Amino acid sequence: MGKEYRIPSGLTLMKAMEYAGYRYTRGAGCRAGFCGACATIYRLKDDYKLKSALACQTTVDDGMYLVQLPFTPANKKKYDMENLNIAHNALLKEYPEIARCISCNSCTKVCPQELKVMDYVQASLRGDIEKAADLSFDCVQCGLCAFRCPAEITQYHVGQLARRLNGKFVTPKALHTEEAVVKLNSGVSKQEISKLKVLKLDEIKELYKKRSIE
């Protein structure tokens, strides 16, 4: 930012910025490593490497020189999940630019979640939905991969589609959930709950105390 600040050691980048007087409007969300709003790139003194982090999860270092990228412009494809064809590599069809991957591994290096981003892009290219879904699962969609990619791929959107395809088409359905919905429609639970709803306070307390824990 071109200005020098003295900050107590141990503060996260986010808290350090606030200590220095900056109020976040962009670049802060959950403040706990789950939302990806605080993607940050920085350099350390006398080090040529461009590093990356989530500002809420990384502590300040001497001579740190940083900028935040609250989002990376990236177009998300719009699709109807019901009409996607996984037999004909829906990932490649929706995001043909994954074929431009030059395996430079920049995406993997920049990922603050330490995901193997390039590997899931390659899995997507092969049509291996399960692998792409698994490798991308912990993605917080901060967009740093898309920002660094020389092939202009929006990796985190590809991973999103891979996971949805995996959840919907690849993993077996939970039959007990299906059965529970059918059972509910029979109305038995409705009757049972109607009985509970009219109980007096003492009566329902007794029932609660006596309930079996399995």
Add this chain to the structure above:
Amino acid sequence: MKLIKGYPESMRESIEKVEKTREKRLKEKYNQMSLEERDDVLNKFHPDYKPEVKRTLSAGPSKGEIVPSEVADLIESYPLISEKDIDISNIDYDVDLLIIGGGGAGTMAGIWAAYEGIDPDDILMTTKLRHGDSNSIMAQGGIQAADKANDAPEIHYLDVIGGGHFANDPELVEALVSDGPAIIKWFEGKGVMFDKQKDGTMITIHGGGTSRKRMHSAKDYTGMELLRVIRDEFINLSIPAVEFSPAIELLMDDKGQVAGAVLFNIETHQYYVVRAKATVMATGGFGRLHIQGFPTTNHYGATADGLAMAYRCGARLRDMDSVQYHPTGAAFPEQIVGLLITEKVRGLGAQPLDKNGEMFVHPLEPRDVESAAFIKECYGTGGGVETPTGMQGVWLDSPMIDMIKGEGVTERELSAMYRMFKRFDINMVEDPILVFPTLHYQNGGVVIDANGATEIKGLFAGGEVTGGVHGKNRLMGNSLLDYSVFGKRAGISAARYAKKASIGKLTLSHVTKYSEQLRKAGAPESRKSPMILPEYRGKNVLSRAIDIF
């Protein structure tokens, strides 16, 4: 300060004691408290049971209700805008449905309103930060639903009511538990990657206060996985969302209906007028008000704006006297104090221990009871572990998880937690982690019916901004179900209402009237709300800051 694998020497000594008792504890069974024992520890040690930290509301539809002082300050405050500042005749957005809030409930409301036949172009979502920035995305442990053979909605019902101290609205609880299985099926059909066995059976575990294993999860990123999917679905439906533009006041019409809102662009400081036939309030809770000075697990924007705005329109609040402190917030290291350690850690087998490595409470009591027991241990019986900054905490013996469930389970099923601690050189597979209660959830909120309608025409609500579903205490995994069920129901109800509604002349007179009530009650004029964002800037900076715009 010298750290050995993340911990200072003083804490290492206590960890050695924890290691020594581990074999013994693996075999022991610890009993849950009776209702009487629960009441006793709550009354003596739960922060929410101290009368001096609360006061009665002095104006508005819930006048006389007891709420935390921080909430009273927010509710008894004057609007940021007045009728003469704003030209509400100049409409920027004219829509059928306005959704305020871009978290779980708001996103579900948008999707289901579109399914109900409202043209996406006639819907507008507005969010304070980005679409998805919310407590919903931070939820870790899971979502409850009674969909296993040994379970049923009526059993879930009893758990919810008991956990909520029998103060819940039965109609809302019925809606919550009855919609559960279909919601899980819907999520599965949309491609949510739930934790499953190879044959598709959902892996479910206990949460505090549950009588069946009905907690469905997606590792410890459950909230993120659900929200990623519904946000993707919302975008696929082409529903417009305006980001970085929180609502700062609801608009009404001359027929007494809620009829839209005034939005504020937090970067350009421009205001926008939205006219809407129906409005869904989905702004979440109050964690960032830091009730009683507690740290919080909550999102940056969780400043209870919706409560303040809905109240001025005449919406009643309920159960606002009850605040949820999550028993396991991080207590060490300092950088992550207050951040959530999911209840799933205990669900998978980690035990809470004192400084001598002894268990002092069952790991899965309801949250308020567990929290009170932790506070008792730290400040009542002196069994807490002190950190270098003087904070007290109790151990959560996370290495037990791999010992009970098998090697690699922690890294696989708690990857977010594992990663969070690893960033500070602590390996939770090898060493226990230190925890202390942290402000987590707004149990009460705006009164709604089972269809997500408030008592004010045109205003619907879902999610944490509402009250009644959880009574005086929410069980783990019921908030994701809550926003799913009531976000959906509010979206559908609002869509049906919008199809028939006609809007009269827009007005902000309700705000003027409420301000008059406040003046009569003697509320200081300096108080303004909504807060929009909490203030974390350094005192030195603020002392020399000037506002020249």
